[in-house]
Amino acid sequence: MNSKRTGPPSTAEIEEWVPVTIRDVAKVAGVSTGTVSNVLNRPAIVAETTRQRVLAAVESTGFIRNTQAYQLRGGRSHTVGVVVLDVSNPFFTEMFRGAESCLQSEGYVLMLGSTDGLTEREANFVRAMEEHRVEGVLITPAAADLVGLAGLKTRGVPTVLLDRKAPADEFCSVTVDDVRGGELAARHLFETGHTELVFVNGPTTVRQCRDRRQGVRKAVRSTSKARKVEVTEISVGALTVRHGEEVVDRILAISPRPTGVVCANDLLALGVLRGLATRGVKVPEDLAVVGYDDLIFGSMLSPALTSVRQPAFELGSAAAELLLDEVRNPDHRHREVRFEPELVVRASSSG
Amino acid sequence: MNSKRTGPPSTAEIEEWVPVTIRDVAKVAGVSTGTVSNVLNRPAIVAETTRQRVLAAVESTGFIRNTQAYQLRGGRSHTVGVVVLDVSNPFFTEMFRGAESCLQSEGYVLMLGSTDGLTEREANFVRAMEEHRVEGVLITPAAADLVGLAGLKTRGVPTVLLDRKAPADEFCSVTVDDVRGGELAARHLFETGHTELVFVNGPTTVRQCRDRRQGVRKAVRSTSKARKVEVTEISVGALTVRHGEEVVDRILAISPRPTGVVCANDLLALGVLRGLATRGVKVPEDLAVVGYDDLIFGSMLSPALTSVRQPAFELGSAAAELLLDEVRNPDHRHREVRFEPELVVRASSSG
DNA sequence: GTGAGTCATTGAAACGTGTCAAGTACCGGG
DNA sequence: CCCGGTACTTGACACGTTTCAATGACTCAC
Numbered sequence: 141m142n143s144k145r146t147g148p149p150s151t152a153e154i155e156e157w158v159p160v161t162i163r164d165v166a167k168v169a170g171v172s173t174g175t176v177s178n179v180l181n182r183p184a185i186v187a188e189t190t191r192q193r194v195l196a197a198v199e200s201t202g203f204i205r206n207t208q209a210y211q212l213r214g215g216r217s218h219t220v221g222v223v224v225l226d227v228s229n230p231f232f233t234e235m236f237r238g239a240e241s242c243l244q245s246e247g248y249v250l251m252l253g254s255t256d257g258l259t260e261r262e263a264n265f266v267r268a269m270e271e272h273r274v275e276g277v278l279i280t281p282a283a284a285d286l287v288g289l290a291g292l293k294t295r296g297v298p299t300v301l302l303d304r305k306a307p308a309d310e311f312c313s314v315t316v317d318d319v320r321g322g323e324l325a326a327r328h329l330f331e332t333g334h335t336e337l338v339f340v341n342g343p344t345t346v347r348q349c350r351d352r353r354q355g356v357r358k359a360v361r362s363t364s365k366a367r368k369v370e371v372t373e374i375s376v377g378a379l380t381v382r383h384g385e386e387v388v389d390r391i392l393a394i395s396p397r398p399t400g401v402v403c404a405n406d407l408l409a410l411g412v413l414r415g416l417a418t419r420g421v422k423v424p425e426d427l428a429v430v431g432y433d434d435l436i437f438g439s440m441l442s443p444a445l446t447s448v449r450q451p452a453f454e455l456g457s458a459a460a461e462l463l464l465d466e467v468r469n470p471d472h473r474h475r476e477v478r479f480e481p482e483l484v485v486r487a488s489s490s491g
Numbered sequence: 492m493n494s495k496r497t498g499p500p501s502t503a504e505i506e507e508w509v510p511v512t513i514r515d516v517a518k519v520a521g522v523s524t525g526t527v528s529n530v531l532n533r534p535a536i537v538a539e540t541t542r543q544r545v546l547a548a549v550e551s552t553g554f555i556r557n558t559q560a561y562q563l564r565g566g567r568s569h570t571v572g573v574v575v576l577d578v579s580n581p582f583f584t585e586m587f588r589g590a591e592s593c594l595q596s597e598g599y600v601l602m603l604g605s606t607d608g609l610t611e612r613e614a615n616f617v618r619a620m621e622e623h624r625v626e627g628v629l630i631t632p633a634a635a636d637l638v639g640l641a642g643l644k645t646r647g648v649p650t651v652l653l654d655r656k657a658p659a660d661e662f663c664s665v666t667v668d669d670v671r672g673g674e675l676a677a678r679h680l681f682e683t684g685h686t687e688l689v690f691v692n693g694p695t696t697v698r699q700c701r702d703r704r705q706g707v708r709k710a711v712r713s714t715s716k717a718r719k720v721e722v723t724e725i726s727v728g729a730l731t732v733r734h735g736e737e738v739v740d741r742i743l744a745i746s747p748r749p750t751g752v753v754c755a756n757d758l759l760a761l762g763v764l765r766g767l768a769t770r771g772v773k774v775p776e777d778l779a780v781v782g783y784d785d786l787i788f789g790s791m792l793s794p795a796l797t798s799v800r801q802p803a804f805e806l807g808s809a810a811a812e813l814l815l816d817e818v819r820n821p822d823h824r825h826r827e828v829r830f831e832p833e834l835v836v837r838a839s840s841s842g
Numbered sequence: 843g844t845g846a847g848t849c850a851t852t853g854a855a856a857c858g859t860g861t862c863a864a865g866t867a868c869c870g871g872g
Numbered sequence: 873c874c875c876g877g878t879a880c881t882t883g884a885c886a887c888g889t890t891t892c893a894a895t896g897a898c899t900c901a902c
Contacts, residue, residue: 202645204621272558273558
């Protein structure tokens with residue numbers, strides 16, 4: 141095929157779209173650009189007949205307003221950046237939906253980035269979003285510290301932390317009380333008569349794991365006042381199904397034999413359930429199991445999994461509300477919105 | 492509190508960020524704006540010493556390039572719009588990740604919108620993305636027809652359809668061969684000795700359901716040449732767990748008793764599994780079950796669910812590749828990239 | 843007939859950036 | 873001393889939009 145064009149362009153190319161500007165619309169309608177702009181932005185101040193004429197011209201030309209020019213002139217970008225650790229994790233997509241439900245009705249479009257916990261990717265996203273002049277950022281920080289967000293802070297980009305408490309008065313944040321969640325899970329088993337429990341936890345370097353452990357211990361302390369209860373803690377390397385399955389033998393080796401298991405996460409719980417099934421241990425008769433996160437599939441298992449639900453959707457929408465306040469309210473003060481987790485009791489713990 | 496400000500602004504307000512432009516950088520570095528722009532875009536043509544000086548100024552001022560102005564001047568927006576039916580569906584988030592993995596390395600940022608199948612929301616998203624002058628759109632159309640995308644077509648916005656074949660030469664598209672998938676599922680059961688099957692299908696108004704049914708029938712025809720096999724079709728109102736569970740009694744009432752079930756979707760299959768469990772029917776000994784979609788949790792069940800896997804991640808990245816080609820290659824021709832589904836055999840069908 | 847007051851429209855300036863023709867400074871050769 | 877060439881740098885313009893002071897066309901009351 142020739143690289144140089146010899147013949148006339150094909151039909152498709154003749155009809156190729158050329159960008160239509162407000163000026164083209166003005167020409168077609170026989171008015172000035174100022175009037176077109178007025179029709180688009182303050183229709184009330186322009187005469188009925190001209191308005192009709194201009195609208196007809198907009199229609200016939202297929203004009204679509206160029207947001208960049210609008211924004212350059214001083215308009216808002218109607219854009220919010222969302223940065224999460226992992227889009228394929230239902231917890232984060234639910235949060236995204238919550239944020240979207242709130243922001244979409246306000247005319248915002250969301251830019252989404254998934255960092256997989258890599259600070260380098262996080263930095264790229266934040267940079268790109270700043271270049272795009274997003275009006276705000278919702279972010280689950282990848283790093284333990286928040287130095288990656290210093291730029292957002294100094295440049296005054298409204299930022300809300302997701303599932304991460306902000307130190308001092310740096311940022312707004314939405315969080316879930318993981319201590320309370322751990323407490324709920326353990327107390328539920330104590331209250332249904334169990335006295336010997338196992339707590340299968342993930343790495344305590346993870347803030348969520350530390351907090352949930354603290355909650356479990358709290359439940360032990362408060363229950364111990366009335367009667368004797370005990371919890372054995374087992375920490376595994378990661379919050380996965382495999383790690384849960386592998387820990388089952390250690391659970392069954394404990395003496396006296398525990399009657400309940402609290403897992404730091406639904407995936408661990410699922411692994412435990414599978415491991416118990418292959419060894420013929422009945423749930424909940426021989427061993428009650430409680431998870432954490434309330435992933436959708438937990439309710440579909442048999443036995444359905446008791447779990448601690450985190451209001452991910454509400455987390456997202458609350459974060460969006462905080463952001464909107466920071467964007468619009470000059471008297472805005474940073475604050476933390478803390479959600480209560482909720483225990484969802486199902487068959488795996490109610491024999 | 493007074494609405495009128497009386498005292499001096501607080502410290503925070505004094506230090507409030509004022510936008511830094513290329514002009515400010517130029518002033519600090521003692522050069523013209525043209526030189527700053529050159530340092531940023533064609534560093535090679537500017538003298539070493541000045542370049543250092545300008546870079547230092549960029550650093551000290553915290554300058555961040557304004558994409559709107561860049562784009563207005565004729566630059567590309569480095570933005571791609573993604574519109575899916577439902578962000579909380581793992582299939583779509585996997586596709587998103589596939590697209591992201593390909594586009595992020597090319598410097599693009601993704602705008603994401605979730606329509607929930609509502610054409611009105613789809614129209615809003617597409618409109619907003621056109622206003623933002625995205626360089627391209629990846630979309631799973633909400634409506635059966637494609638009239639909602641006519642604007643994208645006429646305005647020449649590169650667009651790739653996700654999991655939906657484009658009629659004629661309208662758009663590029665990525666699809667999965669659902670006929671083949673249905674065939675794989677049914678043939679697998681025939682080949683492992685089953686002769687009496689049930690096909691639990693969703694509403695045949697959905698393209699995917701129609702195609703999968705066609706595949707099942709194809710498997711019946713080809714197998715019938717060698718030996719007698721039969722499939723009973725049951726169509727339910729929606730592809731949900733509940734509908735799957737409710738259909739179990741009808742399955743068990745069929746005579747002669749079928750030995751295998753093909754479901755149009757993993758959720759249906761999950762419902763069927765639950766229904767069978769509560770009725771004491773053993774899987775796969777009494778009844779083999781095959782699903783479709785290979786959702787993650789399918790592998791975590793016991794018995795683990797045999798299912799037809801759709802390469803969602805690859806779908807997304809292929810769509811991104813097609814988009815990039817359309818954006819960059821002037822000789823681009825629209826085409827369909829069709830993926831083959833893959834049968835993943837697990838315990839639920841291999842007794 | 844004149845002045846004041848309304849109402850609708852105009853046209854130019856400005857937003858922040860990239861480009862490019864034009865300009866400056868310097869150097870070496872004649 | 874001049875000429876041509878090289879190596880950088882400059883500064884004005886253009887992109888598409890909104891805003892706003894200025895203009896024009898009417899009307900009404902005196």
